[in-house]
Amino acid sequence: xxxxxxxxxxxxxxxxxxxxxxxxxxxxxxxxxxxxxxxxxxxxxxxxxxxxxxxxxxxxxxxxxxxxxxxxxxxxxxxxxxxxxxxxxxxxxxxxxxxxxxxxxxxxxxxxxxxxxxxxxxxxxxxxxxxxxxxxxxxxxxxxxxxxxxxxxxxxxxxxxxxxxxxxxxxxxxxxxxxxxxxxxxxxxxxxxxxxxxxxxxxxxxxxxxxxxxxxxxxxxxxxxxxxxxxxxxxxxxxxxxxxxxxxxxxxxxxxxxxxxxxxxxxxxxxxxxxxxxxxxxxxxxxxxxxxxxxxxxxxxxxxxxxxxxxxxxxxxxxxxxxxxxxxxxxxxxxxxxxxxxxxxxxxxxxxxxxxxxxxxxxxxxxxxxxxxxxxxxxxxxxxxxxxxxxxxxxxxxxxxxxxxxxxxxxxxxxxxxxxxx
Numbered sequence: 001x002x003x004x005x006x007x008x009x010x011x012x013x014x015x016x017x018x019x020x021x022x023x024x025x026x027x028x029x030x031x032x033x034x035x036x037x038x039x040x041x042x043x044x045x046x047x048x049x050x051x052x053x054x055x056x057x058x059x060x061x062x063x064x065x066x067x068x069x070x071x072x073x074x075x076x077x078x079x080x081x082x083x084x085x086x087x088x089x090x091x092x093x094x095x096x097x098x099x100x101x102x103x104x105x106x107x108x109x110x111x112x113x114x115x116x117x118x119x120x121x122x123x124x125x126x127x128x129x130x131x132x133x134x135x136x137x138x139x140x141x142x143x144x145x146x147x148x149x150x151x152x153x154x155x156x157x158x159x160x161x162x163x164x165x166x167x168x169x170x171x172x173x174x175x176x177x178x179x180x181x182x183x184x185x186x187x188x189x190x191x192x193x194x195x196x197x198x199x200x201x202x203x204x205x206x207x208x209x210x211x212x213x214x215x216x217x218x219x220x221x222x223x224x225x226x227x228x229x230x231x232x233x234x235x236x237x238x239x240x241x242x243x244x245x246x247x248x249x250x251x252x253x254x255x256x257x258x259x260x261x262x263x264x265x266x267x268x269x270x271x272x273x274x275x276x277x278x279x280x281x282x283x284x285x286x287x288x289x290x291x292x293x294x295x296x297x298x299x300x301x302x303x304x305x306x307x308x309x310x311x312x313x314x315x316x317x318x319x320x321x322x323x324x325x326x327x328x329x330x331x332x333x334x335x336x337x338x339x340x341x342x343x344x345x346x347x348x349x350x351x352x353x354x355x356x357x358x359x360x361x362x363x364x365x366x367x368x369x370x371x372x373x374x375x376x377x378x379x380x381x382x383x384x385x386x387x388x389x390x391x392x393x394x395x396x397x398x399x400x401x402x403x404x405x406x407x408x409x410x411x412x413x414x415x416x417x418x419x420x421x422x
Contacts, residue, residue, distance in 0.1 A: 006204050007197040010166055011055050018052050018059070019162045019196050020154035025056065031149060040064045040098070042119055044138060045129040047151030050195030053129040056151075057100040066098040066125065073106040074314045078114060085118050097124050104128040105137035105278060106311055112139040119145055132278055153194020160185045166200045167225075170207050178211050180225040188230055205233040248274075249283045256330045257291045264330040265323065272319045281307035284325050295335035295400035302328060335398035344394045354386040377417030 012018045015025040015032045024031045034041070040060060045053040054070070061068035069084045084099060099115075101107065118124035119142070126146065130137060134148060163185045171178055180203075188206070192198040206229040248271050255263035271280045288303040306325035310318035348354060360368035361384065370380045385392060397407035 005197075005201070006166055006169070007200040010162070010169060010200065011058070012052075013059065013062075015059060018055060020158045020194075021052055021056070021151055024149055024151070031056070031060075035060055035063055040066070040125055042126045042142075042146040043128075044104075044134050044143065044146045044148045045127065045151055046134050046148065047131070048153050048194055049131055050192070050197035050199070051151040051154055052196065053151055054100070054102060057098070057127045057129070060127065061098040061100070064096075064098060064125075066096045068098050068100065070100040070102065072102045073111075074103050076101075076107075078107075078111045081111070082114065085115075085124060096122065099124050099126050101126065101128045103130060105130045105132045106314060108308065108312055109139055112142055116141055116145075137278075154189075154196050155194070156186050156189035159189035159192075159194075159196055159199055162196055163188055163199060163203050166203055167207065170204065174211070176211050177222040178207055178225060179222065180206075184225055184227055184230065187227055191230070202230060202233055206230045209233070249279060252280075252326070253283060253287050253291070256287050256326065257334065259330055259334065261327050261330040264326050268319070268323055268326045272315070272322065275315065277310055277315070277318055277322070280322060281310060284322070284329065287329050288325075290339045291334055291336060292329055292332045293335040293338045293398075294403050294406075295333035295398055296402065299329060299332055333400045333402070335400050335403060337396055337398040337403060341395035348389060348392070354389045356386055358383050358386065374421055375417060376419040376421060377413045379413045379417035381414070381418055 015029070018025045021029070023029060026032065031043070045056065047053065057070070058068065071081060071084075081099075081101075084097065104112070115124065115126060119126055126142070128138065128142070128146070134143060160182070163180075167178065167180055170176070185203075188199055188203050192202060203225070206225045209229045209232060210223055210225040248267055252264065252267035252271065255267055268280070284303050284307060285300070288300040292299045303325040306321040306328075309321040313321070360366060360370075360382070370382050372378050372380050374380075383390060397403045397410075
């Protein structure tokens with residue numbers, strides 16, 4: 001029985017056979033022209049899964065003649081990466097090492113910083129890939145030393161030839177005569193949202209379903225893959241690119257907002273099952289500020305720490321700090337007062353109000369400005385909003401213990417403060 005995935009067996013070995021990404025690897029593709037001219041620089045590949053990022057890195061390494069080392073950052077450790085980096089000091093790495101880091105968003109800042117020394121002196125050429133926005137998850141110093149290239153979802157038209165090649169290999173390897181018409185192959189290519197690896201896997205499952213007899217034996221007679229065979233395996237459980245996934249994130253937020261820890265635990269489990277930690281971490285951090293907010297200000301810091309811990313741990317252990325974060329939010333007091341305040345202020349900004357700051361707040365003279373620390377309770381009454389918004393109220397204290405304490409303090413300050421200190 002073959003253990004290696006069919007998509008890996010069919011992995012392209014040249015730029016000409018890469019599926020899609022003609023803007024990068026076609027005859028006039030920018031990366032292709034750069035590599036074929038003899039220049040290989042640090043690169044960051046970003047885009048959806050199954051669009052050829054790993055394949056491209058391997059082809060670039062082969063053409064450059066550099067020592068190729070690959071890690072997946074969901075499971076790799078800094079010690080393992082440093083062991084590879086040490087190869088740059090021996091004869092095997094004399095020509096340079098091309099280090100490919102897949103899913104680099106799972107490496108924390110310290111792990112990413114460890115690469116800089118080797119990148120700067122040329123001992124390592126880094127190609128990093130991510131399915132996320134690189135400006136959010138990759139250390140700025142690495143971005144500044146790299147060229148960014150976007151991988152786009154592969155269109156059904158571009159994917160169909162790859163599926164045909166996969167079917168031909170399955171028939172050759174298994175001695176079968178299974179066919180699939182263009183409409184079926186297009187359905188497969190459309191169903192997977194531009195992910196070639198997923199498309200080949202879906203076709204492979206449908207092939208075995210079509211070629212099996214009622215007794216489960218292999219049928220060597222001519223037969224065809226039908227749409228029904230494909231649909232039997234194309235079950236959406238929610239991923240980062242479909243509406244189901246965003247529905248789950250919405251359900252999670254509404255459960256936390258509604259202070260329901262049981263529903264919260266359920267939706268965390270569902271989201272963890274999709275493998276998309278990044279979206280879950282993002283949503284939890286939003287909830288901490290939008291729905292818990294000033295009722296429990298420490299929640300934002302705690303949730304941030306749990307999310308960073310989850311990214312370092314990877315699955316399956318990541319579910320533990322994520323559950324802690326989610327249930328902390330579900331059981332915490334709630335307030336959206338800060339969210340409402342900035343939303344109300346944004347409406348005035350969008351209406352074009354408040355364009356001129358009060359004169360006493362403008363540099364360099366600050367004429368007429370009174371320094372609050374010179375007054376009792378470090379407070380003195382003066383105008384801060386622009387003239388056309390003078391007296392406008394955006395923030396309303398929430399009815400929770402923390403904000404009510406802040407409201408009481410504010411009342412005391414305004415009642416007893418504002419006297420000039422001696």
